[in-house]
Amino acid sequence: MAVQSDAPVMEAAGPYDRAKALSAFKLGDITFYWITRLSAISVLLILGGIIISLVIGAWPAAKAYGLPFLWSQRWAPSADPPVLGALSPMYGTLVTSFIAMLIAIPVGLGIAIFLTELCPQWLRRPIGIAIELLAGIPSIIYGMWGFFVLGPFLAYTFQPFMIDTFGSVPILGAVFAGPPSYLSLFNASLILAIMVLPFITAISVDVFKTVPPVLKEAAYGVGCTTWEVVRNVVIPYTRVGVIGGVMLALGRALGETMAVTFIIGNSFRISTSIFAPGTTISAAIASEFAESDGLHQSALILLGLLLFVLTFFVLAAARLMLLRLEKKAGK
Template sequence: MAVHGASMEAAGPYDRARALSAFKLGDKTFYWMTRLSALLVLVLLGGIIISLIIGAWPAIVQYGTAFLTTSRWAPSADPPVLGALSPIYGTILTSAIAMLIAVPVGLGIAIFLTELCPMWARRPIGMAIELLAGIPSIIYGMWGFFVLGPFLANTMQPALINLFDGIPVLGSIFGGPPSYLSLFNASLILAIMVLPFITAISRDVFATVPPVLKEAAYGVGCTTWEVVRNVVIPYTRVGVIGGVMLALGRALGETMAVTFIIGNSFRISPSIFAPGTTISAAIASEFAESDGLHQSSLMLLGLLLFVLTFFVLAAARLMLMRLQKKAGS
């Protein structure tokens, strides 16, 4: 035993040096792999931006800032008259309506699952909500075209048109005639598509609230609504806003489902029941048959969508930073 111990002590320094060398090599390898992965993301992002700018450059030179203020889209005219105002209007409007519908519903489902739902029903309901995120967008579009669109045009839209008829502003927003293909129908499809993102993220962040905080609130006589409003929401607002912004990014860029049901009409109407188009829907429906200045204009639309999404996500990040700073102070 003494001899064996002596031999181990003799071999100890060499083994430790070799082990340290192996650890350093593994640490350096890991460091450079993570750094290259991060750089790869930046390279890909930069490549996409450069490709969009190169493809859109002829349209930028031809139209300049007038591209943003022109609503007419006539690629077959001589010379072509192409403007992005209608797709930009449709993109912002459909995303805004979708978020107005999806955010309250998604937060309500998340609150129900974490605070009110029986334990035996939480898992099935949660799985059902998450499965909505796995349905392909083209399936949503087909369902919207064949089922939801006719249902809304025959039931909900006539009722809203009659309800707000003659009322200033609202009469124009909910003006007729009913349509199977409209901005409102596309917005409703978008709301259904982004609902799982809002619900899943909100449910996960609501679950991180320490039980002792809620128990203390209940202990002083707070109702469930007061606990949610004064404890759960303030504690998790950063995560909730992050989930909402993630859903908004999905709504801004959704393509196939919107293309099926929005009508693809390049015009601006005050009525949400009128057909319209979005940037992504315009690109999807026309890019395959485009060339020359028409194709360049579609590339410029893609660049505008990229910039719009970037500013939305940047604004969300600034908002989260301010909330975190305020919470820290």
């Protein structure tokens, strides 16, 4: 009797509860959709606002100097009128980033391969913590360390050795020409290499761990050495992720400011020697923006716009490269 008396109540309540639950789920789904959509749109709005601000601020200098601003080397803001050119900062930015990546890529990949393939289990955690600490150190600390410790070491030991060794070689003699200096393009490049090293290593370790163990076991089973497994299995399987990590590190190197400002010398002069002082776009803006006004300030903003465009093209080229690799792999 009790079961029969409760059944009609259950049937009556059932449809009402389901409709209410479906309505609540639909409302939550719509709310989640719009929150995520507005978050994505906000990124585009912020990026558009930055671009518009840079264009407005850089317009007076772009109008005054035109395209020759890109290949003019002289930087004389105190002249009347100011004589300003972007070639030296652009040259310094490209050279320091190139040397930094030349050092950081093989070292970072080597650390990642060691951690995933060769490192004893008890040693992996300390090395991983050390890499995370390198990534967390503020850039100004890197700059101070480079100025007070690394710069003197390079000026008194490494640079004299390289100058004596390659000074008489036709092309390398110009690249490694003296005199030794605390502040130079090479010193800044080495600091940048240390700063971007954790990014390359951490991303490479993560993507190397995605390689299916059965692939490596099969390679070892047919007699491959560890080097052959890494070269023929691990690297080809993870090359898209590795390239993505390298490009992320390159973006960091192109835009680094404080550490480079400390140790590069801030000289608006182009030299074939990597041991000579120089400057980058970020360092030039950081060192002169506070005391600038008028056309000088507009030229610094134009430098920032050029750095934005340069970084965009680098990342776009990386994206196209990744798409070509994925297409070649049949994805």
